[in-house]
Amino acid sequence: MNILLTGGCGYIGSHTAISLVNAGYDLILLDNFSNSETCVIDRIQKIAGKPIIFVEGDLRDSNLVSKTLKDNNIRGVIHFAGLKAVGESVKNPIDYFDNNVQCSISLLQAMIKNNIKKIVFSSSATVYGIPQYLPYDENHPTSAINPYGRTKLHIEEMLKDLANSDPEWTSIVLRYFNPVGAHKSGNLGEAPKGIPSNLMPYLVQVASGYLGALNIFGSDYGTRDGTGERDYIHVTDLAEGHVAALQFMFREQGWHAINLGTGKSTSVLELVHTFEKVTNKKIPLNLTSRRAGDLPAYFAKVSKAKNLLNWEAKLNLEDMCLSAWQSRKISIHE
Ligand code: NAD
Ligand code: UFG
Numbered sequence: 001m002n003i004l005l006t007g008g009c010g011y012i013g014s015h016t017a018i019s020l021v022n023a024g025y026d027l028i029l030l031d032n033f034s035n036s037e038t039c040v041i042d043r044i045q046k047i048a049g050k051p052i053i054f055v056e057g058d059l060r061d062s063n064l065v066s067k068t069l070k071d072n073n074i075r076g077v078i079h080f081a082g083l084k085a086v087g088e089s090v091k092n093p094i095d096y097f098d099n100n101v102q103c104s105i106s107l108l109q110a111m112i113k114n115n116i117k118k119i120v121f122s123s124s125a126t127v128y129g130i131p132q133y134l135p136y137d138e139n140h141p142t143s144a145i146n147p148y149g150r151t152k153l154h155i156e157e158m159l160k161d162l163a164n165s166d167p168e169w170t171s172i173v174l175r176y177f178n179p180v181g182a183h184k185s186g187n188l189g190e191a192p193k194g195i196p197s198n199l200m201p202y203l204v205q206v207a208s209g210y211l212g213a214l215n216i217f218g219s220d221y222g223t224r225d226g227t228g229e230r231d232y233i234h235v236t237d238l239a240e241g242h243v244a245a246l247q248f249m250f251r252e253q254g255w256h257a258i259n260l261g262t263g264k265s266t267s268v269l270e271l272v273h274t275f276e277k278v279t280n281k282k283i284p285l286n287l288t289s290r291r292a293g294d295l296p297a298y299f300a301k302v303s304k305a306k307n308l309l310n311w312e313a314k315l316n317l318e319d320m321c322l323s324a325w326q327s328r329k330i331s332i333h334e
Pocket of ligand 2: 084085086124125126176177178179197198199200202214215216217218227228229230268291294
């Protein structure tokens with residue numbers, strides 16, 4: 001069965017591509033390389049052991065998307081493409097609405113034109129905003145606190161309106177927590193352009209000697225050790241979650257929001273100490289002030305994914321740290 005992955009050359013898309021090929025799907029990847037490299041295609045094909053169809057282009061080009069859907073007899077879409085840096089979204093909000101919301105409108109118009117009504121969408125835990133209770137379950141009120149989060153909420157709501165307008169639509173909104181780690185081969189990984197803003201890729205570059213020290217953004221939160229706590233999930237587990245979501249999508253109808261996390265919270269210092277243990281590297285640390293817009297702590301309630309998708313995360317923090325380290329050559333752009 002042919003599935004289109006928008007943003008399929010990015011961090012999560014490339015890992016998901018491997019899991020989907022292993023599960024027997026045929027893939028078409030569409031990407032404009034605004035945040036990925038062309039070499040990812042070879043890496044995916046090498047690990048998958050088979051050729052993958054690839055289309056270079058921008059998702060906002062609805063004619064191109066429509067032609068891609070038609071020419072390849074696409075049955076369903078996983079929509080990863082988008083911009084994802086919170087700080088950048090505060091500085092350039094219109095770029096975020098243009099790229100994230102406009103991309104989604106263009107994609108949905110092309111899908112409607114081709115009578116394709118099955119979509120999995122990459123959303124984020126950020127849509128829950130300031131926690132009213134923890135763990136966040138899928139009924140927690142949504143309230144984005146930055147433009148990036150607002151684009152995710154807009155898209156979620158568009159998909160809900162679409163599902164309400166036509167019972168043949170199925171939209172699976174996956175709310176990711178903090179994806180980290182890399183494929184076990186070491187040949188895929190998180191390869192952000194420029195200085196990483198996320199914790200794990202920054203940590204890897206400090207351990208490699210490429211960056212001097214890890215800045216810990218706040219050590220005075222009311223958390224276990226004063227540093228921020230998150231629900232880190234191995235990207236391979238997340239990829240497997242998409243396989244389960246796709247199977248669910250083809251047997252269900254309507255709009256479903258589902259958390260993909262582990263249900264466990266880990267502090268920045270706990271993650272650093274685990275990383276040091278599995279890599280045998282000492283990480284120089286600077287305790288600095290809190291980063292604007294950061295929440296102290298949050299983690300997922302994961303029972304809905306278990307019940308609906310029969311999926312749960314299997315890999316632990318050590319697996320996440322070790323695989324991230326093993327993919328370091330990719331993270332630093334050889
Ligand atoms: P990524 O930047 O590695 O991948 C996104 C891919 O989309 C890139 O290859 C980029 O080139 C492509 N792209 C962007 N705009 C495009 C456009 N207009 N046309 C065609 N291709 C385009 O990001 P990722 O970490 O793989 O994230 C994938 C999705 O998951 C994003 O929507 C992101 O918002 C969401 N998400 C990510 C995280 C995270 O921490 N990584 C957490 C929650 C949600
Ligand atoms: N942190 C540091 N130093 C760094 C980077 C991060 O101390 O150099 C801390 C942060 O303050 C936070 C934790 O590490 O406490 C995790 O920060 P990340 O930047 O790795 O991730 P965020 O939780 O801020 O956000 C990520 C994605 C969002 C997504 C969210 C979903 O960047 O796009 O997870 O949970 F919405």
